Amino acid sequence: GIQVEQSPPDLILQEGANSTLRCNFSDSVNNLQWFHQNPWGQLINLFYIPSGTKQNGRLSATTVATERYSLLYISSSQTTDSGVYFCAVDPSGTYKYIFGTGTRLKVLA
Amino acid sequence: DSGVTQTPKHLITATGQRVTLRCSPRSGDLSVYWYQQSLDQGLQFLIQYYNGEERAKGNILERFSAQQFPDLHSELNLSSLELGDSALYFCASSVVSEDPDPPLHFGNGTRLTVT
Numbered sequence A: 001g002i003q004v005e006q007s008p009p010d011l012i013l014q015e016g017a018n019s020t021l022r023c024n025f026s027d028s029v030n031n032l033q034w035f036h037q038n039p040w041g042q043l044i045n046l047f048y049i050p051s052g053t054k055q056n057g058r059l060s061a062t063t064v065a066t067e068r069y070s071l072l073y074i075s076s077s078q079t080t081d082s083g084v085y086f087c088a089v090d091p092s093g094t095y096k097y098i099f100g101t102g103t104r105l106k107v108l109a
Numbered sequence B: 001d002s003g004v005t006q007t008p009k010h011l012i013t014a015t016g017q018r019v020t021l022r023c024s025p026r027s028g029d030l031s032v033y034w035y036q037q038s039l040d041q042g043l044q045f046l047i048q049y050y051n052g053e054e055r056a057k058g059n060i061l062e063r064f065s066a067q068q069f070p071d072l073h074s075e076l077n078l079s080s081l082e083l084g085d086s087a088l089y090f091c092a093s094s095v096v097s098e099d100p101d102p103p104l105h106f107g108n109g110t111r112l113t114v115t
Helices: none
Strands: A004-007 A010-014 A019-025 A029-037 A043-048 A052-056 A059-064 A069-074 A083-091 A103-108 B005-007 B010-013 B019-024 B031-038 B042-050 B053-057 B064-068 B074-078 B087-094 B110-114
Touching: A004 A083, A010 A019, A019 A029, A019 A083, A019 A103, A029 A069, A043 A052, A043 A059, A069 A083, B005 B087, B010 B019, B019 B087, B019 B110, B031 B074, B042 B064, B042 B074, B074 B087
Parallel strands: A010 A103, B010 B110
Antiparallel strands: A004 A019, A019 A069, A029 A043, A029 A083, A052 A059, A059 A069, A083 A103, B005 B019, B019 B074, B031 B042, B031 B087, B042 B053, B064 B074, B087 B110
């Protein structure tokens, strides 16, 4: 089946720093989403991004489906950005999202 | 608030028992998905229902079953529970199942502890 790899696995930042999280996938996909799992375990939908670039405040994402990767940019990080960031891909025609292993982010005050 | 409601929030039970987890999707959403999140396996897709019919199946054990009712709420039944079934179980919903798949919206999960 499709492999979804995220890097880095862990990231520690000082408040105000910028970061880039990467998601690589091994096969073609219909769609891709980025999620943030906060320290309370809630999974929050950040971006629905099959291709192209989207921005939402301090966060932005870019997916290049033909090259099988997506990037999540976090600018001016805040302590509330801490948690685990997952990308999830929908392999073509399977109607199910497969999650990567996540990037655990800790932002220090 | 995603609009997806899961109950109960926490569940503690013994090995060999059976439990039922409940999910109410967002208003208007026809698709319901179940995921299991454990420390060693990460987030695993279990099963998807669309308008009452099973649509896709993932790594769901035979001891587990699910259904989606006419009012679109869904239940996940876990039986003959083992210690390894302890996990966070998420339900997600989406508008319809189409190509490409629409975005998922997750509930807050049910944390199951098997002792």
